[in-house]
Amino acid sequence: xxxxxxxxxxxxxxxxxxxxxxxxxxxxxxxxxxxxxxxxxxxxxxxxxxxxxxxxxxxxxxxxxxxxxxxxxxxxxxxxxxxxxxxxxxxxxxxxxxxxxxxxxxxxxxxxxxxxxxxxxxxxxxxxxxxxxxxxxxxxxxxxxxxxxxxxxxxxxxxxxxxxxxxxxxxxxxxxxxxxxxxxxxxxxxxxxxxxxxxxxxxxxxxxxxxxxxxxxxxxxxxxxxxxxxxxxxxxxxxxxxxxxxxxxxxxxxxxxxxxxxxxxxxxxxxxxxxxxxxxxxxxxxxxxxxxxxxxxxxxxxxxxxxxxxx
Ligand code: APR
Numbered sequence: 001x002x003x004x005x006x007x008x009x010x011x012x013x014x015x016x017x018x019x020x021x022x023x024x025x026x027x028x029x030x031x032x033x034x035x036x037x038x039x040x041x042x043x044x045x046x047x048x049x050x051x052x053x054x055x056x057x058x059x060x061x062x063x064x065x066x067x068x069x070x071x072x073x074x075x076x077x078x079x080x081x082x083x084x085x086x087x088x089x090x091x092x093x094x095x096x097x098x099x100x101x102x103x104x105x106x107x108x109x110x111x112x113x114x115x116x117x118x119x120x121x122x123x124x125x126x127x128x129x130x131x132x133x134x135x136x137x138x139x140x141x142x143x144x145x146x147x148x149x150x151x152x153x154x155x156x157x158x159x160x161x162x163x164x165x166x167x168x169x170x171x172x173x174x175x176x177x178x179x180x181x182x183x184x185x186x187x188x189x190x191x192x193x194x195x196x197x198x199x200x201x202x203x204x205x206x207x208x209x210x211x212x213x214x215x216x217x218x219x220x221x222x223x224x225x226x227x228x229x230x231x232x233x234x235x236x237x238x239x240x241x242x243x244x245x246x247x248x249x250x251x252x253x254x255x256x257x258x259x260x261x262x263x264x265x266x267x268x269x270x271x272x273x274x275x276x277x278x279x280x281x282x283x284x285x286x287x288x289x290x291x292x293x294x295x296x297x298x299x300x301x302x303x304x305x306x307x308x309x310x311x
Contacts, residue, residue, distance in 0.1 A: 006029070009077060019032055019045070030062045077109060081102075082101050086226070118142060127308065129144065147182075147269055149236075155212040162207075184213065243274055243278060247275060249273070
């Protein structure tokens with residue numbers, strides 16, 4: 001059986017770390033594609049990671065390119081191409097520039113790898129995944145935005161930090177749009193089945209939820225130039241692995257909702273089953289009135305950003 005082929009569109013901060021994580025897990029051969037002007041630096045990054053093989057213990061090939069012909073037949077594509085946020089910018093400030101980039105990427109994926117499972121990270125995420133879907137014409141099962149995996153991971157990390165308990169035992173999910181209206185699901189979060197309110201005060205829980213919503217901005221401010229990349233890359237890797245290994249993982253992801261949670265025609269962060277069929281199922285459960293109100297607010301925010309795309 002030949003190795004799987006994973007193409008990364010954008011070999012910046014997230015793309016570079018993701019290439020290494022994928023190689024270390026031996027999920028498949030990796031092609032890092034970026035703008036033709038930076039094809040050489042991409043080749044350099046890939047060569048450096050090839051030279052890491054004897055130390056990293058992996059036997060997959062990595063290559064860099066500026067030519068879409070090299071992604072031909074890719075099984076999985078992760079799109080990180082686009083500008084990241086700088087301090088003072090919201091994710092929505094990136095819309096116009098990144099929209100143009102996504103249009104070109106969609107056209108090329110349609111041409112060279114129409115059967116791939118495509119994961120996007122480019123911000124503003126909810127609008128970019130919508131724009132890609134509209135322009136690439138691929139089935140909804142194979143187009144998804146990476147946001148919930150990252151936001152849920154941040155939520156879990158903060159719970160572990162506040163309780164002093166192992167991250168391994170924390171299970172928490174963030175739903176909704178990838179922005180300040182996202183919904184850290186406090187009610188369903190547990191540490192090994194123990195509800196959060198048995199471990200933390202209401203003030204502590206509220207603080208964690210607020211910090212989760214602003215976690216990306218907190219990192220942007222501290223970095224001073226660019227946005228988070230390690231945890232986004234690890235989140236993408238988790239999704240790639242779930243698909244290639246048919247794991248049926250339940251990962252919050254921006255998936256096209258057609259009636260689920262009362263949403264029709266928009267990508268929204270919802271609990272998704274990811275396996276060989278891509279987004280195989282969206283899991284639904286009943287929300288409280290308060291959670292439903294938060295869902296309505298996040299949907300409004302997503303709809304308004306999507307409308308700005310004009311698609
Ligand atoms: N085609 C291919 N690659 C492109 C294109 C294009 N048309 N335009 C830009 N790129 C590349 C850049 O050259 C750069 O290498 O996309 C890469 C983006 O990398 P970074 O600037 O380091 O950004 P990164 O931190 O990786 O974030 C990527 O994910 O989380 C989001 O907001 C973030 O939109 C941003 C994206």
